Amino acid sequence: MATLRPSVACPAKPTVKTEALHAVNMESIVLFGPPGAGKGTQAQRIMQSTGLPQVSTGDMLRASVAAGTETGMKAKKFMDAGQLVPDDVIIALIRDRIQDADASNGVMFDGFPRTIPQAEALAGITNVSHVIAIEVPDEKIVERICGRYTCGNCGAVYHDTFNPTKTEGTCNSCGSSDFKRRADDNADTVMSRLSAYHEQTSPLADWYDSKGIFHRIDGDRAIDEISTDILIALE
Numbered sequence: 001m002a003t004l005r006p007s008v009a010c011p012a013k014p015t016v017k018t019e020a021l022h023a024v025n026m027e028s029i030v031l032f033g034p035p036g037a038g039k040g041t042q043a044q045r046i047m048q049s050t051g052l053p054q055v056s057t058g059d060m061l062r063a064s065v066a067a068g069t070e071t072g073m074k075a076k077k078f079m080d081a082g083q084l085v086p087d088d089v090i091i092a093l094i095r096d097r098i099q100d101a102d103a104s105n106g107v108m109f110d111g112f113p114r115t116i117p118q119a120e121a122l123a124g125i126t127n128v129s130h131v132i133a134i135e136v137p138d139e140k141i142v143e144r145i146c147g148r149y150t151c152g153n154c155g156a157v158y159h160d161t162f163n164p165t166k167t168e169g170t171c172n173s174c175g176s177s178d179f180k181r182r183a184d185d186n187a188d189t190v191m192s193r194l195s196a197y198h199e200q201t202s203p204l205a206d207w208y209d210s211k212g213i214f215h216r217i218d219g220d221r222a223i224d225e226i227s228t229d230i231l232i233a234l235e
């Protein structure tokens with residue numbers, strides 16, 4: 001594999017709009033699940049089928065950190081510690097993002113919402129038609145997270161063992177040899193991220209289940225099988 005570099009990720013939005021926002025007329029999908037469940041991998045596949053853009057709060061925050069924005073500076077210490085970034089920061093990011101033209105027909109949220117206040121805020125700004133929960137047992141999470149890397153050019157997601165590039169050092173999708181690993185994808189931080197998931201995020205499962213839009217998918221299988229089941233759930 002090519003030399004791995006620290007994350008530089010997507011272009012950053014330099015400021016967060018703070019003006020009052022109106023509800024957007026769209027139906028969105030939420031990809032839900034613990035860190036390392038494969039939400040990003042599946043988001044890229046579902047994006048091709050649904051046309052909905054992927055909105056990953058983790059990617060947006062990493063871009064903000066790399067660009068040194070105010071949001072990035074607020075978020076960094078929480079991300080480095082594997083803790084959730086405060087709700088007000090996240091909700092402002094999302095309110096800003098869904099104003100973009102590509103979000104007018106709905107988006108696919110990846111890693112958002114992660115708390116009840118975030119879900120309540122989301123309900124006020126867009127309709128969520130499906131919540132897809134990708135379920136992976138805790139004991140599988142550490143090995144999944146610690147071996148993963150992404151293409152620095154197109155964002156394709158790989159894993160040293162479970163999903164390597166077909167040709168070593170070359171991205172299957174775009175041919176780039178520029179790969180990166182996330183700074184928080186290490187064994188110590190993973191345990192904090194898992195705790196945050198169980199304590200703050202998993203209560204959302206009942207919240208969405210009570211609305212009849214929650215779909216559980218076994219994420220401990222081949223990537224293609226998971227994609228197939230997600231697309232069936234979305235039909």
Ligand code: AMP
Nearest residue numbers: 057058078079083084085090111112114
């Ligand atoms: P992810 O890329 O989704 O694993 O997110 C990486 C880190 O960004 C998390 O460990 C949190 O520190 C932060 N983060 C991402 N999304 C959220 C969110 N919706 N709420 C709070 N913190 C978040």
